[in-house]
């Protein structure tokens with residue numbers, strides 16, 4: 001979808017290991033732009049005024065009948081209401097199984113770690129006055145994260161296939177709060193190194 005600059009409400013570039021969030025009214029769109037390529041963004045949304053209604057990867061996968069979502073597919077909430085429609089996607093390759101990195105996962109994997117996407121998103125919860133313990137692993141969409149499955153059941157992380165300028169665009173189907181973390185996990189989840197992501201809010 002082509003969007004003229006007239007539609008732009010706000011735009012923010014966010015460095016790796018940092019978070020971002022914002023409010024959207026029904027009909028407004030959010031475009032998540034991978035500025036340099038191969039960068040994962042962990043992404044969640046909750047209903048305005050009710051953080052117990054969160055976007056739900058499990059119900060969304062059931063609704064879409066596929067785990068690699070396409071333009072026109074939807075993201076359902078934990079109450080099976082439609083939260084988002086995918087209105088554009090220049091590189092449809094995202095992980096929809098839920099989950100985010102966190103301090104304990106870093107310590108488990110590498111023996112040390114300060115904080116991950118989970119804690120970054122929980123700080124965004126707090127900025128909006130939400131209890132950070134309401135964070136849900138099943139709510140996390142891993143934008144641009146590549147996971148491959150073998151027929152024999154094994155799975156592996158691979159480098160993201162997104163290139164500079166690729167973006168995912170979502171239209172809010174209810175008034176919502178979105179929150180995100182630009183992932184800082186080491187190779188190869190974010191390619192050779194983590195890089196910044198831009199969040200554009202577009203009018204209805």
Ligand SMILES: [Zn+2]
Pocket residue numbers: 042100101102116117118182183184185
């Ligand atoms: Zn992460």
